[in-house]
Amino acid sequence: MHINPLERKWVYVSLGMVGLFVASIVLTAITEGVHPPSNVETVDSASLHLGDEFAEDKLGVRQQPDGSLRVTLVAARYGFYPNHIEIPADTPVTFRMASVDVLHAAHIPMTNMSTMVVPGYVSQITTTFPKPGDYPMLCNEYCGLGHDHMWSKVTVVAKEEWHGVAAAEQQGSKP
Amino acid sequence: MSDQEARRFVIDHFWVAFAAFALACVLAVYQVLERSGIIPAIQSPAVYFASVSTHGVLMAYVLTTFFIMGFGYYVATTSLKMPIWNKPLAKTGYWIALGGTVMAAIPLLLGKASVLYTFYPPVQANVLFYLGATLLVVGSWFWAGIMLVMLHQWKTAHPGETVPLPMYANAANAILWLWTSVGVALEMVFQLLPWALGLMDTIDVGLARTLFAWTLHPIVYFWLLPAYMAYYVFVPAAAGGKLFSDELARVSFVMIMVFGLPIGFHHLYVDPEQAAGWKLAHGIGTFAVAIPTLLTGFTVIASLEVAGRKLGGQGLFGWIGALPWRNPMVLAAILSLLMLLLGGFGGMINASYAMNTMVHNTAWVPGHFHLIFAGTVITMYFAIAYYLWPKLTGKQLCSASLPTLQLWSWFIGMAILTTPWHVLGLLGQPRRISDVTYNTLLTLAWDPYELAMILGGCVLLASALLFVYILFQTQTKGAEEPDRAVAYAEPLHPVVKLPAMLNGFGLWNRVILVLMIVSFAVPIGQFFFMDSFSPSAWGY
Numbered sequence: 159m160h161i162n163p164l165e166r167k168w169v170y171v172s173l174g175m176v177g178l179f180v181a182s183i184v185l186t187a188i189t190e191g192v193h194p195p196s197n198v199e200t201v202d203s204a205s206l207h208l209g210d211e212f213a214e215d216k217l218g219v220r221q222q223p224d225g226s227l228r229v230t231l232v233a234a235r236y237g238f239y240p241n242h243i244e245i246p247a248d249t250p251v252t253f254r255m256a257s258v259d260v261l262h263a264a265h266i267p268m269t270n271m272s273t274m275v276v277p278g279y280v281s282q283i284t285t286t287f288p289k290p291g292d293y294p295m296l297c298n299e300y301c302g303l304g305h306d307h308m309w310s311k312v313t314v315v316a317k318e319e320w321h322g323v324a325a326a327e328q329q330g331s332k333p
Numbered sequence: 334m335s336d337q338e339a340r341r342f343v344i345d346h347f348w349v350a351f352a353a354f355a356l357a358c359v360l361a362v363y364q365v366l367e368r369s370g371i372i373p374a375i376q377s378p379a380v381y382f383a384s385v386s387t388h389g390v391l392m393a394y395v396l397t398t399f400f401i402m403g404f405g406y407y408v409a410t411t412s413l414k415m416p417i418w419n420k421p422l423a424k425t426g427y428w429i430a431l432g433g434t435v436m437a438a439i440p441l442l443l444g445k446a447s448v449l450y451t452f453y454p455p456v457q458a459n460v461l462f463y464l465g466a467t468l469l470v471v472g473s474w475f476w477a478g479i480m481l482v483m484l485h486q487w488k489t490a491h492p493g494e495t496v497p498l499p500m501y502a503n504a505a506n507a508i509l510w511l512w513t514s515v516g517v518a519l520e521m522v523f524q525l526l527p528w529a530l531g532l533m534d535t536i537d538v539g540l541a542r543t544l545f546a547w548t549l550h551p552i553v554y555f556w557l558l559p560a561y562m563a564y565y566v567f568v569p570a571a572a573g574g575k576l577f578s579d580e581l582a583r584v585s586f587v588m589i590m591v592f593g594l595p596i597g598f599h600h601l602y603v604d605p606e607q608a609a610g611w612k613l614a615h616g617i618g619t620f621a622v623a624i625p626t627l628l629t630g631f632t633v634i635a636s637l638e639v640a641g642r643k644l645g646g647q648g649l650f651g652w653i654g655a656l657p658w659r660n661p662m663v664l665a666a667i668l669s670l671l672m673l674l675l676g677g678f679g680g681m682i683n684a685s686y687a688m689n690t691m692v693h694n695t696a697w698v699p700g701h702f703h704l705i706f707a708g709t710v711i712t713m714y715f716a717i718a719y720y721l722w723p724k725l726t727g728k729q730l731c732s733a734s735l736p737t738l739q740l741w742s743w744f745i746g747m748a749i750l751t752t753p754w755h756v757l758g759l760l761g762q763p764r765r766i767s768d769v770t771y772n773t774l775l776t777l778a779w780d781p782y783e784l785a786m787i788l789g790g791c792v793l794l795a796s797a798l799l800f801v802y803i804l805f806q807t808q809t810k811g812a813e814e815p816d817r818a819v820a821y822a823e824p825l826h827p828v829v830k831l832p833a834m835l836n837g838f839g840l841w842n843r844v845i846l847v848l849m850i851v852s853f854a855v856p857i858g859q860f861f862f863m864d865s866f867s868p869s870a871w872g873y
């Protein structure tokens with residue numbers, strides 16, 4: 159088999175380049191724990207309202223016993239409920255979501271809060287928002303003819319201005 | 334089948350492909366207009382999603398499959414110098430695929446299958462859509478089988494000889510397609526069809542998404558390989574040079590086939606039903622498959638340089654100017670490589686395990702695949718059509734300048750369409766929305782980009798119609814073309830000794846089998862052991 163010397167060099171360059179990318183991904187995954195949301199956890203989507211976690215009165219922002227923040231949301235055509243939440247900046251927040259009906263996906267633009275919401279599974283993602291402001295949380299998986307209208311509001315306030323869990327819930331008002 | 338009949342058969346495939354393409358381009362302009370919201374009278378989610386579903390299916394499945402089948406028959410008969418094996422079988426495959434296309438098109442156009450070209454459950458389409466899509470795939474299996482039989486017959490008749498590169502690549506694509514389509518076939522047969530027929534009430538969405546991901550990545554290589562084939566076997570000859578390396582070309586095709594298959598989970602990076610370790614493993618494989626593309630880029634550019642220097646080009650870049658830019662094949666290669674470079678860069682971002690969360694399902698994604706699929710791949714389909722049309726119809730192209738105008742306008746249109754589309758994605762716009770109703774400040778920032786996309790869409794539609802016009806004019810009114818023989822590029826160094834593994838696929842099929850078991854057995858198997866909930870069907 160004939161391989162030109164220049165070609166051989168290019169093969170090494172290509173391998174080196176790709177090796178570098180893979181190494182940086184694997185390294186950050188292992189040392190920093192950088193992973194996309196991937197908890198394989200099932201839930202009965204048809205009876206969320208009867209369950210412990212996703213019943214209507216359990217949704218919203220909650221402080222966990224260990225002090226961490228958890229946001230429990232239900233995705234349903236066409237909104238994320240509760241449809242307005244308030245969370246502090248610079249604080250790790252764990253979102254847990256389940257769908258009542260079809261496939262959805264939640265994304266807060268310009269952040270890495272992005273996850274699919276698949277009926278039958280609980281999506282979980284932890285992230286920190288550095289910049290205070292009003293963000294939309296958009297559904298970015300086609301879920302039906304009302305898909306364009308599926309969104310909710312997320313207000314990120316400076317850490318000092320955050321009034322705690324009770325004040326964070328402003329349920330009922332459609333954005 | 335006589336030569337004449339075989340050519341007719343190839344032309345039939347191409348016309349189905351290009352008719353689907355032209356119709357889909359008309360729908361596309363409606364889509365960019367509707368999305369922008371500038372004409373309130375045409376705003377309608379129902380029409381928009383029927384249109385995008387039809388556009389996606391026509392472009393991704395009908396245009397590609399028929400083009401690849403037609404091109405495959407042509408490459409097999411001309412490079413092996415033998416007739417199509419089992420003509421009735423080939424015709425049956427064609428009619429099954431065409432019947433399936435029509436069967437799926439009816440509910441699509443009636444708005445009864447607005448489930449997009451990915452048809453993710455539990456949103457359910459009319460059963461005819463699933464049946465039609467299945468038939469299209471089944472028809473293509475006839476083609477793939479015939480390609481492999483022809484390869485086998487040729488090798489038996491020519492023991493110890495080297496399979497011509499065009500056929501080697503063509504057969505690699507047939508094998509790739511057979512492996513690729515198994516995922517969606519399992520999803521259809523065991524999940525979607527029984528569910529849509531009412532034999533099954535519920536459907537496991539996690540399993541369905543996993544099976545579809547098996548198909549969704551390698552299918553893009555199925556679409557891409559004809560473009561790579563043209564890079565290797567047509568472009569060097571058209572530029573007046575030789576193929577830089579025949580062996581490395583084979584290595585690239587084999588690598589794409591082997592590494593392209595077991596990596597579908599980069600489409601599921603942010604899905605909850607698969608664990609991080611599997612996603613990471615598929616992610617690493619995704620980067621591995623960038624290597625054959627880097628090799629292809631090198632070989633094509635090197636072949637072009639050889640030609641440019643032969644034509645008198647000097648200096649570091651002088652050979653570029655010396656290339657025959659007016660030759661459609663050469664021009665298409667240059668323009669499509671440019672788009673491949675930019676699109677490949679975007680692809681690296683998508684493939685990045687963590688960075689992907691920033692762009693997943695945003696407008697960045699259709700921006701990316703229009704650049705690389707509608708741009709790179711389809712540009713090479715155009716060039717192949719321009720090159721083969723005189724050989725197939727026996728008529729000279731109706732104009733020497735119109736094809737270059739058409740290629741340039743497609744390139745410019747794609748640049749205008751996809752650049753703002755990428756920006757919209759970075760600004761957070763979701764893909765697959767018919768309207769921008771979110772009343773937040775963010776959406777104001779989207780407006781100018783939506784308008785630019787309309788301009789891109791109009792340029793592209795004009796270019797697409799020009800393409801069809803050139804082919805039609807040539808076929809009906811062109812002057813007699815005396816030269817019906819196809820010229821495949823000769824390698825710079827004739828192949829003297831080739832390892833058996835680069836002249837056949839036995840070893841590679843076994844490697845693929847092992848890789849597929851390693852990367853899919855547990856992720857698919859888990860659904861049979863976990864206590865999962867399956868939803869019933871939903872309308873849309």
Ligand code: HEM
Binds near residue numbers: 364388389707791797
């Ligand atoms: C006239 C040129 C074209 C224009 C203006 C155009 C525009 C569009 C638009 C606006 C969408 C909807 C995207 C969304 O709602 O997120 C779309 C979808 C799509 N396009 Fe094109 N397109 C063109 C050509 C092509 C070509 C040549 C191909 C491939 C060969 C292609 C493949 C697709 C596919 C597969 C989808 C479905 C995407 C999905 O379901 O998310 N398009 N196109």
Ligand SMILES: [Cu+2]
Binds near residue numbers: 262263
């Ligand atoms: Cu949605």
Ligand SMILES: [Cu+2]
Binds near residue numbers: 551599600
């Ligand atoms: Cu992919």
